[in-house]
Amino acid sequence: MYIEFYKVNSYEYARLRKSVRKNGVVTHGKGQTLGRVLDKERLIFQNRQFGLYQYDLATGERRSAPADFCAKVERKNSREQLIVDFGNVYFIQKFIEKHGLWPVLESVGYGNPDSFKSLLSYYILENQSNAHAEDWYEGSYARIAYPKANLSSPRISDQLKEIGREDVCRRFFKAYIEYLKVNTTEAAKGAILIDSTGLPNDIRLPVTAVSNHNGEINNEVRLIYVVQRGTGLPIYMRYIPGN
Template sequence: MPYIVYTKRADGDYARVVESERDGKTVKQKYICSLGRVVDRTAGIFKNRKNGIFHYDIENGFTKVSSDYELPEVLKHPSNTVETEKLILDFGSSFILNEYLKRQNFYEAFLKVIPEETDTLMSCLFYRIQNSGRASLYIEDWYQGNYVRELFPKAKLSSQRLSEFMVRLGEESVQRRFFRYYLEALYGETGGRGILIDSTGVPNATKMEVTQLSNHNGEINVETRLIYAVDRNTGMPVYFRHVASNIIDVTTLRTTLAELEQYKIKIDCAIVDAGYYCEDNIEELYEGEVHFISRLAPNRKLYKQVVS
Protein backbone atom coordinates (compact mmCIF):
# COMPACT_ATOMS: atom_id res chain seq x y z
CA MET A 1 0.00 0.00 0.00
CA PRO A 2 1.35 3.47 -0.87
CA TYR A 3 2.36 5.86 1.88
CA ILE A 4 3.91 9.32 2.21
CA VAL A 5 7.56 9.81 3.15
CA TYR A 6 8.68 13.17 4.52
CA THR A 7 12.21 14.54 4.12
CA LYS A 8 13.65 17.52 6.01
CA ARG A 9 15.92 19.86 4.04
CA ALA A 10 17.57 23.17 4.79
CA ASP A 11 14.75 25.16 3.18
CA GLY A 12 11.82 23.14 4.55
CA ASP A 13 10.09 19.76 4.50
CA TYR A 14 9.39 17.81 1.30
CA ALA A 15 7.26 14.75 0.63
CA ARG A 16 6.96 11.91 -1.85
CA VAL A 17 4.65 8.94 -2.30
CA VAL A 18 6.25 5.49 -2.20
CA GLU A 19 5.21 1.88 -1.88
CA SER A 20 7.04 -0.98 -0.22
CA GLU A 21 7.90 -3.97 -2.35
CA ARG A 22 9.79 -7.12 -1.49
CA ASP A 23 12.87 -8.23 -3.40
CA GLY A 24 13.76 -11.60 -1.95
CA LYS A 25 14.45 -10.99 1.72
CA THR A 26 14.85 -7.25 1.22
CA VAL A 27 12.02 -4.71 1.41
CA LYS A 28 12.59 -1.67 -0.81
CA GLN A 29 10.76 1.60 -1.39
CA LYS A 30 9.28 1.99 -4.87
CA TYR A 31 8.98 5.64 -5.88
CA ILE A 32 5.53 6.68 -7.15
CA CYS A 33 5.48 10.48 -7.29
CA SER A 34 6.75 13.67 -5.67
CA LEU A 35 4.42 15.92 -3.71
CA GLY A 36 6.91 18.75 -3.47
CA ARG A 37 7.12 21.08 -0.51
CA VAL A 38 5.01 20.49 2.59
CA VAL A 39 2.74 23.46 3.34
CA ASP A 40 0.70 21.86 6.13
CA ARG A 41 1.53 18.28 7.07
CA THR A 42 -1.50 17.83 9.33
CA ALA A 43 -3.95 19.06 6.69
CA GLY A 44 -2.17 17.30 3.81
CA ILE A 45 -1.43 20.50 1.88
CA PHE A 46 1.53 20.52 -0.51
CA LYS A 47 3.02 22.73 -3.20
CA ASN A 48 4.98 21.97 -6.37
CA ARG A 49 5.52 23.51 -9.80
CA LYS A 50 3.22 21.15 -11.64
CA ASN A 51 0.13 21.40 -9.44
CA GLY A 52 0.63 24.60 -7.48
CA ILE A 53 -0.95 24.35 -4.01
CA PHE A 54 -3.07 21.22 -3.58
CA HIS A 55 -4.39 18.65 -1.14
CA TYR A 56 -3.26 15.03 -1.20
CA ASP A 57 -4.09 11.93 0.76
CA ILE A 58 -3.61 8.25 -0.03
CA GLU A 59 -7.32 7.49 -0.26
CA ASN A 60 -8.40 10.35 -2.57
CA GLY A 61 -5.15 11.29 -4.30
CA PHE A 62 -4.75 14.84 -5.66
CA THR A 63 -7.61 17.23 -4.89
CA LYS A 64 -8.14 20.97 -4.68
CA VAL A 65 -7.61 22.74 -1.39
CA SER A 66 -10.90 23.24 0.43
CA SER A 67 -12.26 26.79 0.34
CA ASP A 68 -12.51 26.62 4.14
CA TYR A 69 -8.76 26.14 4.51
CA GLU A 70 -6.86 29.25 5.61
CA LEU A 71 -3.61 29.52 3.63
CA PRO A 72 -0.50 30.91 5.37
CA GLU A 73 0.00 34.62 4.70
CA VAL A 74 3.23 34.06 2.80
CA LEU A 75 1.32 31.93 0.25
CA LYS A 76 -1.54 34.40 -0.02
CA HIS A 77 0.83 37.27 -0.75
CA PRO A 78 4.01 36.01 -2.42
CA SER A 79 5.29 39.57 -2.65
CA ASN A 80 5.76 39.50 1.12
CA THR A 81 8.59 36.99 0.82
CA VAL A 82 12.04 38.16 1.86
CA GLU A 83 14.00 39.73 -0.98
CA THR A 84 17.48 38.57 -1.88
CA GLU A 85 20.22 40.64 -0.28
CA LYS A 86 21.76 43.00 -2.80
CA LEU A 87 24.02 45.29 -0.80
CA ILE A 88 25.40 43.05 1.97
CA LEU A 89 27.92 40.51 0.65
CA ASP A 90 30.63 38.33 2.17
CA PHE A 91 33.65 39.90 0.54
CA GLY A 92 37.08 39.06 1.90
CA SER A 93 37.65 35.36 1.16
CA SER A 94 36.42 35.47 -2.43
CA PHE A 95 38.29 38.70 -3.17
CA ILE A 96 41.59 37.28 -1.90
CA LEU A 97 41.06 33.97 -3.70
CA ASN A 98 40.26 35.75 -6.95
CA GLU A 99 43.35 37.96 -6.70
CA TYR A 100 45.51 34.92 -5.96
CA LEU A 101 44.15 32.85 -8.86
CA LYS A 102 44.53 35.69 -11.35
CA ARG A 103 48.26 35.73 -10.59
CA GLN A 104 48.69 32.01 -11.35
CA ASN A 105 49.79 30.98 -14.83
CA PHE A 106 47.19 28.20 -14.93
CA TYR A 107 44.24 30.56 -14.30
CA GLU A 108 43.50 30.85 -18.02
CA ALA A 109 42.92 27.09 -18.19
CA PHE A 110 39.77 27.50 -16.09
CA LEU A 111 38.50 30.28 -18.35
CA LYS A 112 39.09 28.33 -21.57
CA VAL A 113 37.85 24.86 -20.67
CA ILE A 114 34.09 25.63 -20.91
CA PRO A 115 34.02 29.25 -22.13
CA GLU A 116 30.23 29.42 -22.41
CA GLU A 117 29.83 28.36 -18.76
CA THR A 118 32.86 29.99 -17.18
CA ASP A 119 30.85 31.84 -14.53
CA THR A 120 29.20 28.63 -13.36
CA LEU A 121 32.52 26.78 -13.26
CA MET A 122 34.30 29.52 -11.32
CA SER A 123 31.43 29.89 -8.85
CA CYS A 124 31.54 26.14 -8.17
CA LEU A 125 35.33 26.30 -7.80
CA PHE A 126 35.17 29.18 -5.31
CA TYR A 127 32.39 27.45 -3.35
CA ARG A 128 34.28 24.17 -3.09
CA ILE A 129 37.54 25.83 -1.98
CA GLN A 130 35.81 27.93 0.67
CA ASN A 131 33.30 25.32 1.84
CA SER A 132 35.19 22.05 1.89
CA GLY A 133 32.88 19.19 2.84
CA ARG A 134 29.68 21.22 2.52
CA ALA A 135 27.02 19.86 0.17
CA SER A 136 26.36 21.58 -3.17
CA LEU A 137 22.74 21.88 -2.06
CA TYR A 138 23.61 25.23 -0.45
CA ILE A 139 25.62 26.76 -3.28
CA GLU A 140 22.86 29.03 -4.60
CA ASP A 141 22.18 30.55 -1.17
CA TRP A 142 25.93 31.03 -0.66
CA TYR A 143 26.28 32.64 -4.10
CA GLN A 144 23.51 35.18 -3.45
CA GLY A 145 25.29 36.49 -0.35
CA ASN A 146 28.86 36.34 -1.60
CA TYR A 147 31.15 38.61 -3.62
CA VAL A 148 31.35 35.79 -6.18
CA ARG A 149 27.98 37.03 -7.42
CA GLU A 150 29.69 40.21 -8.63
CA LEU A 151 32.70 38.39 -10.07
CA PHE A 152 30.67 35.83 -12.03
CA PRO A 153 27.16 37.25 -12.53
CA LYS A 154 26.12 34.78 -15.26
CA ALA A 155 26.45 31.65 -13.10
CA LYS A 156 23.51 29.23 -13.31
CA LEU A 157 23.30 27.46 -9.97
CA SER A 158 19.72 26.30 -9.60
CA SER A 159 19.45 22.61 -8.80
CA GLN A 160 18.54 21.48 -12.32
CA ARG A 161 21.04 23.74 -14.10
CA LEU A 162 23.81 22.68 -11.72
CA SER A 163 23.10 18.99 -12.34
CA GLU A 164 23.26 19.55 -16.09
CA PHE A 165 26.53 21.44 -15.69
CA MET A 166 28.11 18.64 -13.63
CA VAL A 167 27.27 16.15 -16.38
CA ARG A 168 28.94 18.45 -18.89
CA LEU A 169 31.97 18.93 -16.64
CA GLY A 170 32.40 15.16 -16.40
CA GLU A 171 32.74 14.67 -20.15
CA GLU A 172 36.08 13.25 -21.23
CA SER A 173 36.53 15.92 -23.91
CA VAL A 174 36.25 18.65 -21.27
CA GLN A 175 38.79 16.96 -19.02
CA ARG A 176 41.25 16.48 -21.88
CA ARG A 177 40.87 20.10 -22.91
CA PHE A 178 41.50 21.31 -19.38
CA PHE A 179 44.70 19.30 -18.93
CA ARG A 180 46.00 20.45 -22.29
CA TYR A 181 45.56 24.09 -21.30
CA TYR A 182 46.81 23.41 -17.77
CA LEU A 183 50.05 21.71 -18.84
CA GLU A 184 50.68 24.34 -21.51
CA ALA A 185 50.30 27.01 -18.84
CA LEU A 186 52.72 25.24 -16.49
CA TYR A 187 55.43 24.33 -18.98
CA GLY A 188 54.81 25.99 -22.32
CA GLU A 189 56.87 24.16 -24.94
CA THR A 190 59.68 23.15 -22.60
CA GLY A 191 57.89 20.21 -21.00
CA GLY A 192 58.18 19.09 -17.41
CA ARG A 193 61.36 18.49 -15.49
CA GLY A 194 61.87 16.65 -12.25
CA ILE A 195 58.84 14.91 -10.81
CA LEU A 196 57.85 13.00 -7.71
CA ILE A 197 55.74 9.88 -8.18
CA ASP A 198 53.76 8.22 -5.41
CA SER A 199 50.42 6.57 -4.83
CA THR A 200 47.85 6.69 -2.08
CA GLY A 201 44.89 4.53 -1.17
CA VAL A 202 41.32 5.82 -1.25
CA PRO A 203 39.16 3.53 0.91
CA ASN A 204 35.57 3.27 -0.34
CA ALA A 205 32.58 0.95 -0.42
CA THR A 206 31.64 1.37 -4.09
CA LYS A 207 31.16 -1.62 -6.36
CA MET A 208 33.64 -0.49 -9.00
CA GLU A 209 36.13 -2.88 -10.53
CA VAL A 210 38.98 -0.69 -9.32
CA THR A 211 37.85 -1.10 -5.70
CA GLN A 212 39.68 -4.16 -4.43
CA LEU A 213 41.33 -5.59 -1.34
CA SER A 214 44.83 -4.26 -0.81
CA ASN A 215 47.71 -5.01 1.50
CA HIS A 216 49.82 -1.88 1.71
CA ASN A 217 52.60 -1.87 4.29
CA GLY A 218 50.80 -4.66 6.12
CA GLU A 219 47.50 -2.76 6.35
CA ILE A 220 44.45 -4.41 4.78
CA ASN A 221 41.87 -2.12 3.13
CA VAL A 222 39.16 -2.11 0.50
CA GLU A 223 40.19 0.79 -1.69
CA THR A 224 41.23 2.29 -5.00
CA ARG A 225 44.77 3.57 -5.51
CA LEU A 226 45.52 6.99 -6.94
CA ILE A 227 48.89 7.55 -8.60
CA TYR A 228 50.15 11.12 -8.59
CA ALA A 229 53.02 12.86 -10.34
CA VAL A 230 54.01 16.22 -8.89
CA ASP A 231 56.47 18.77 -10.25
CA ARG A 232 59.58 18.69 -8.06
CA ASN A 233 60.27 22.43 -8.27
CA THR A 234 56.81 23.99 -8.06
CA GLY A 235 54.90 21.31 -6.16
CA MET A 236 52.11 21.52 -8.75
CA PRO A 237 50.29 18.31 -9.73
CA VAL A 238 50.91 17.33 -13.34
CA TYR A 239 49.28 13.92 -13.65
CA PHE A 240 47.12 11.39 -11.86
CA ARG A 241 45.35 8.15 -12.63
CA HIS A 242 43.56 5.45 -10.65
CA VAL A 243 44.21 1.73 -10.60
CA ALA A 244 42.76 -1.21 -8.75
CA SER A 245 44.24 -1.45 -5.28
CA ASN A 246 45.33 -5.07 -5.78
CA ILE A 247 47.81 -3.87 -8.42
CA ILE A 248 51.11 -3.32 -6.67
CA ASP A 249 53.01 -0.06 -7.16
CA VAL A 250 56.05 -1.68 -8.74
CA THR A 251 54.05 -2.69 -11.84
CA THR A 252 52.64 0.79 -12.53
CA LEU A 253 55.76 2.91 -13.05
CA ARG A 254 56.33 2.07 -16.73
CA THR A 255 52.76 2.98 -17.66
CA THR A 256 52.97 6.20 -15.69
CA LEU A 257 56.18 7.26 -17.45
CA ALA A 258 54.76 6.32 -20.86
CA GLU A 259 51.59 8.36 -20.32
CA LEU A 260 53.58 11.35 -19.08
CA GLU A 261 55.58 11.17 -22.30
CA GLN A 262 52.36 11.21 -24.33
CA TYR A 263 51.44 14.46 -22.59
CA LYS A 264 54.85 15.80 -23.74
CA ILE A 265 56.10 16.04 -20.18
CA LYS A 266 59.85 15.56 -20.32
CA ILE A 267 61.38 13.98 -17.26
CA ASP A 268 65.01 14.45 -16.30
CA CYS A 269 64.69 13.36 -12.68
CA ALA A 270 62.26 11.18 -10.75
CA ILE A 271 61.86 10.67 -7.03
CA VAL A 272 59.95 7.46 -6.35
CA ASP A 273 58.94 5.60 -3.22
CA ALA A 274 60.27 2.19 -2.19
CA GLY A 275 57.20 0.45 -3.61
CA TYR A 276 58.38 1.26 -7.14
CA TYR A 277 61.86 -0.21 -6.78
CA CYS A 278 62.66 -3.28 -8.88
CA GLU A 279 65.31 -4.15 -11.46
CA ASP A 280 62.98 -3.69 -14.45
CA ASN A 281 61.95 -0.21 -13.32
CA ILE A 282 65.55 0.81 -12.67
CA GLU A 283 66.53 -0.36 -16.16
CA GLU A 284 63.61 1.60 -17.60
CA LEU A 285 64.81 4.76 -15.89
CA TYR A 286 68.38 4.21 -17.08
CA GLU A 287 67.26 3.59 -20.67
CA GLY A 288 65.19 6.76 -20.59
CA GLU A 289 68.18 8.70 -19.19
CA VAL A 290 66.10 9.69 -16.20
CA HIS A 291 68.05 10.41 -13.03
CA PHE A 292 66.26 9.03 -10.02
CA ILE A 293 66.22 8.80 -6.26
CA SER A 294 64.44 5.88 -4.64
CA ARG A 295 64.03 4.72 -1.08
CA LEU A 296 65.05 1.10 -0.57
CA ALA A 297 62.83 -1.18 1.45
CA PRO A 298 64.73 -2.81 4.36
CA ASN A 299 63.95 -6.32 3.08
CA ARG A 300 65.92 -5.72 -0.15
CA LYS A 301 69.25 -7.51 -0.53
CA LEU A 302 70.87 -4.30 -1.78
CA TYR A 303 69.69 -2.45 1.33
CA LYS A 304 71.25 -5.07 3.59
CA GLN A 305 74.50 -4.97 1.62
CA VAL A 306 74.74 -1.18 1.82
CA VAL A 307 73.83 -0.99 5.50
CA SER A 308 76.19 -3.78 6.48
Protein backbone atom coordinates in the same frame (compact mmCIF):
# COMPACT_ATOMS: atom_id res chain seq x y z
CA MET B 1 0.46 17.99 -30.92
CA TYR B 2 1.19 21.55 -29.80
CA ILE B 3 2.12 23.46 -26.64
CA GLU B 4 -0.43 25.74 -25.02
CA PHE B 5 0.79 28.49 -22.70
CA TYR B 6 -1.39 29.95 -19.96
CA LYS B 7 -1.05 32.00 -16.79
CA VAL B 8 -2.01 31.29 -13.18
CA ASN B 9 -1.47 34.04 -10.57
CA SER B 10 0.86 35.92 -12.96
CA TYR B 11 3.07 32.83 -13.48
CA GLU B 12 3.23 31.27 -16.94
CA TYR B 13 2.69 27.53 -17.39
CA ALA B 14 2.54 25.19 -20.37
CA ARG B 15 0.80 21.97 -21.34
CA LEU B 16 0.69 19.63 -24.32
CA ARG B 17 -2.55 19.65 -26.31
CA LYS B 18 -3.68 17.42 -29.16
CA SER B 19 -6.11 18.62 -31.81
CA VAL B 20 -8.43 16.06 -33.38
CA ARG B 21 -10.67 16.86 -36.37
CA LYS B 22 -13.72 14.63 -36.71
CA ASN B 23 -16.66 15.29 -39.02
CA GLY B 24 -15.44 18.83 -39.53
CA VAL B 25 -15.30 19.54 -35.80
CA VAL B 26 -11.98 20.20 -34.04
CA THR B 27 -11.70 18.96 -30.46
CA HIS B 28 -8.85 19.28 -27.98
CA GLY B 29 -8.00 16.42 -25.67
CA LYS B 30 -7.06 16.81 -22.03
CA GLY B 31 -3.69 18.54 -21.80
CA GLN B 32 -0.55 17.05 -20.29
CA THR B 33 1.09 19.56 -17.97
CA LEU B 34 4.70 20.47 -18.76
CA GLY B 35 5.13 22.75 -15.77
CA ARG B 36 6.15 26.31 -15.13
CA VAL B 37 7.74 28.12 -18.08
CA LEU B 38 11.33 29.22 -17.42
CA ASP B 39 12.42 29.87 -21.02
CA LYS B 40 9.66 30.04 -23.60
CA GLU B 41 11.91 30.16 -26.66
CA ARG B 42 14.03 27.17 -25.68
CA LEU B 43 11.11 25.25 -24.10
CA ILE B 44 12.66 24.94 -20.66
CA PHE B 45 10.20 24.01 -17.91
CA GLN B 46 10.13 22.94 -14.29
CA ASN B 47 7.68 20.71 -12.44
CA ARG B 48 7.65 18.38 -9.45
CA GLN B 49 7.82 15.16 -11.45
CA PHE B 50 10.74 15.93 -13.76
CA GLY B 51 12.40 18.92 -12.09
CA LEU B 52 14.21 21.31 -14.44
CA TYR B 53 14.33 20.10 -18.05
CA GLN B 54 14.21 21.05 -21.73
CA TYR B 55 11.41 19.60 -23.85
CA ASP B 56 11.72 18.56 -27.50
CA LEU B 57 8.31 18.87 -29.13
CA ALA B 58 9.37 16.88 -32.20
CA THR B 59 10.45 13.77 -30.28
CA GLY B 60 8.70 14.19 -26.92
CA GLU B 61 12.10 13.85 -25.21
CA ARG B 62 12.90 15.51 -21.88
CA ARG B 63 16.58 16.27 -21.37
CA SER B 64 18.76 18.31 -19.04
CA ALA B 65 18.59 22.07 -19.52
CA PRO B 66 21.53 23.58 -21.45
CA ALA B 67 24.59 24.42 -19.36
CA ASP B 68 24.27 28.13 -20.15
CA PHE B 69 20.71 28.32 -18.80
CA CYS B 70 20.30 30.25 -15.56
CA ALA B 71 16.86 30.29 -13.98
CA LYS B 72 15.75 33.60 -12.58
CA VAL B 73 14.25 32.90 -9.18
CA GLU B 74 11.61 35.33 -7.94
CA ARG B 75 10.57 35.05 -4.31
CA LYS B 76 7.34 36.61 -3.11
CA ASN B 77 7.66 39.46 -0.60
CA SER B 78 11.45 39.37 -0.89
CA ARG B 79 13.87 42.26 -0.74
CA GLU B 80 17.10 42.40 -2.70
CA GLN B 81 20.05 42.59 -0.34
CA LEU B 82 23.68 43.27 -1.19
CA ILE B 83 25.24 42.38 2.15
CA VAL B 84 27.78 39.83 0.96
CA ASP B 85 31.08 38.29 2.05
CA PHE B 86 33.47 40.13 -0.27
CA GLY B 87 37.18 39.58 0.31
CA ASN B 88 37.79 35.87 -0.18
CA VAL B 89 36.21 35.42 -3.62
CA TYR B 90 37.67 38.73 -4.82
CA PHE B 91 41.15 37.61 -3.74
CA ILE B 92 40.84 34.31 -5.63
CA GLN B 93 39.56 36.12 -8.71
CA LYS B 94 42.49 38.57 -8.72
CA PHE B 95 45.05 35.87 -7.89
CA ILE B 96 43.96 33.82 -10.91
CA GLU B 97 44.04 36.93 -13.11
CA LYS B 98 47.53 37.95 -11.91
CA HIS B 99 49.03 34.53 -12.61
CA GLY B 100 47.33 34.17 -15.99
CA LEU B 101 45.41 31.04 -15.04
CA TRP B 102 42.02 31.94 -16.50
CA PRO B 103 42.84 30.61 -20.01
CA VAL B 104 43.87 27.30 -18.42
CA LEU B 105 40.66 27.02 -16.40
CA GLU B 106 38.49 28.20 -19.27
CA SER B 107 39.92 25.43 -21.47
CA VAL B 108 37.36 23.22 -19.70
CA GLY B 109 34.78 24.96 -21.88
CA TYR B 110 31.72 24.61 -19.64
CA GLY B 111 28.59 26.19 -21.13
CA ASN B 112 27.91 28.51 -18.17
CA PRO B 113 31.26 30.12 -17.19
CA ASP B 114 29.67 31.89 -14.20
CA SER B 115 28.51 28.58 -12.71
CA PHE B 116 31.94 27.03 -13.28
CA LYS B 117 33.84 29.92 -11.67
CA SER B 118 31.43 30.13 -8.73
CA LEU B 119 31.70 26.40 -8.03
CA LEU B 120 35.49 26.65 -8.30
CA SER B 121 35.51 29.41 -5.66
CA TYR B 122 33.17 27.40 -3.43
CA TYR B 123 35.40 24.32 -3.53
CA ILE B 124 38.52 26.39 -2.77
CA LEU B 125 36.95 28.25 0.16
CA GLU B 126 34.56 25.77 1.74
CA ASN B 127 34.63 22.13 2.83
CA GLN B 128 30.86 21.69 2.94
CA SER B 129 28.70 19.54 0.69
CA ASN B 130 27.18 20.69 -2.59
CA ALA B 131 23.82 21.07 -0.84
CA HIS B 132 25.12 24.27 0.82
CA ALA B 133 26.60 25.83 -2.32
CA GLU B 134 23.50 27.83 -3.25
CA ASP B 135 23.21 29.35 0.25
CA TRP B 136 26.92 30.22 0.15
CA TYR B 137 26.49 31.88 -3.25
CA GLU B 138 23.61 34.06 -2.02
CA GLY B 139 25.81 35.52 0.73
CA SER B 140 29.02 35.81 -1.27
CA TYR B 141 30.61 38.34 -3.62
CA ALA B 142 30.40 35.52 -6.17
CA ARG B 143 26.76 36.47 -6.84
CA ILE B 144 27.99 39.88 -8.05
CA ALA B 145 31.12 38.67 -9.86
CA TYR B 146 29.26 35.80 -11.54
CA PRO B 147 25.58 36.85 -11.71
CA LYS B 148 24.47 34.11 -14.13
CA ALA B 149 25.66 31.23 -11.94
CA ASN B 150 23.26 28.47 -10.93
CA LEU B 151 24.49 26.43 -7.95
CA SER B 152 21.37 24.42 -7.22
CA SER B 153 22.18 20.78 -6.44
CA PRO B 154 20.82 19.33 -9.72
CA ARG B 155 22.78 21.83 -11.79
CA ILE B 156 25.99 21.14 -9.85
CA SER B 157 25.52 17.43 -10.59
CA ASP B 158 25.08 18.22 -14.28
CA GLN B 159 28.17 20.42 -14.22
CA LEU B 160 30.38 17.82 -12.53
CA LYS B 161 29.21 15.17 -14.98
CA GLU B 162 30.05 17.45 -17.91
CA ILE B 163 33.50 18.60 -16.78
CA GLY B 164 34.42 15.08 -15.67
CA ARG B 165 34.32 13.71 -19.21
CA GLU B 166 37.58 12.19 -20.47
CA ASP B 167 37.96 14.64 -23.37
CA VAL B 168 37.44 17.62 -21.04
CA CYS B 169 40.08 16.33 -18.60
CA ARG B 170 42.58 15.85 -21.40
CA ARG B 171 41.90 19.32 -22.75
CA PHE B 172 42.44 20.87 -19.31
CA PHE B 173 45.69 19.04 -18.54
CA LYS B 174 47.08 19.85 -21.97
CA ALA B 175 46.51 23.57 -21.34
CA TYR B 176 47.79 23.33 -17.75
CA ILE B 177 51.02 21.50 -18.64
CA GLU B 178 51.72 24.05 -21.39
CA TYR B 179 51.22 26.78 -18.77
CA LEU B 180 53.75 25.12 -16.43
CA LYS B 181 56.31 24.84 -19.23
CA VAL B 182 56.16 28.57 -19.83
CA ASN B 183 55.79 29.83 -16.26
CA THR B 184 58.05 27.59 -14.13
CA THR B 185 61.82 27.16 -14.45
CA GLU B 186 61.56 23.69 -12.90
CA ALA B 187 59.75 22.44 -15.99
CA ALA B 188 63.02 22.37 -17.95
CA LYS B 189 64.61 20.03 -15.38
CA GLY B 190 61.98 17.35 -15.90
CA ALA B 191 62.10 16.15 -12.28
CA ILE B 192 58.78 14.80 -11.03
CA LEU B 193 57.40 12.80 -8.13
CA ILE B 194 54.63 10.22 -8.48
CA ASP B 195 52.49 9.21 -5.55
CA SER B 196 49.24 7.33 -5.14
CA THR B 197 46.79 6.71 -2.35
CA GLY B 198 43.78 4.46 -1.89
CA LEU B 199 40.37 5.93 -1.19
CA PRO B 200 38.13 3.20 0.33
CA ASN B 201 34.50 3.68 -0.64
CA ASP B 202 31.68 1.14 -0.34
CA ILE B 203 29.29 3.16 -2.48
CA ARG B 204 28.56 1.38 -5.74
CA LEU B 205 30.15 3.65 -8.32
CA PRO B 206 31.69 2.95 -11.74
CA VAL B 207 35.06 4.15 -10.40
CA THR B 208 35.26 1.74 -7.45
CA ALA B 209 36.55 -1.82 -7.53
CA VAL B 210 37.61 -4.55 -5.12
CA SER B 211 41.16 -4.14 -3.75
CA ASN B 212 43.48 -6.22 -1.61
CA HIS B 213 46.04 -4.72 0.80
CA ASN B 214 47.92 -7.31 2.84
CA GLY B 215 44.87 -9.54 2.89
CA GLU B 216 42.43 -6.73 3.72
CA ILE B 217 39.65 -6.56 1.14
CA ASN B 218 38.04 -3.19 0.33
CA ASN B 219 36.18 -1.36 -2.37
CA GLU B 220 38.25 1.64 -3.35
CA VAL B 221 39.51 4.12 -5.88
CA ARG B 222 43.24 4.61 -6.44
CA LEU B 223 44.19 8.30 -6.81
CA ILE B 224 47.48 8.97 -8.61
CA TYR B 225 49.29 12.33 -8.42
CA VAL B 226 52.23 13.64 -10.43
CA VAL B 227 53.92 16.72 -8.93
CA GLN B 228 56.81 18.94 -9.94
CA ARG B 229 59.75 18.06 -7.72
CA GLY B 230 61.23 21.53 -7.22
CA THR B 231 58.00 23.46 -6.64
CA GLY B 232 55.56 20.83 -5.38
CA LEU B 233 53.03 22.01 -7.95
CA PRO B 234 50.60 19.33 -9.13
CA ILE B 235 51.11 18.42 -12.78
CA TYR B 236 48.63 15.64 -13.35
CA MET B 237 46.13 13.49 -11.49
CA ARG B 238 44.05 10.49 -12.37
CA TYR B 239 41.85 7.98 -10.58
CA ILE B 240 41.64 4.29 -11.40
CA PRO B 241 39.27 1.66 -9.98
CA GLY B 242 40.68 -0.59 -7.26
CA ASN B 243 44.41 -0.62 -6.52
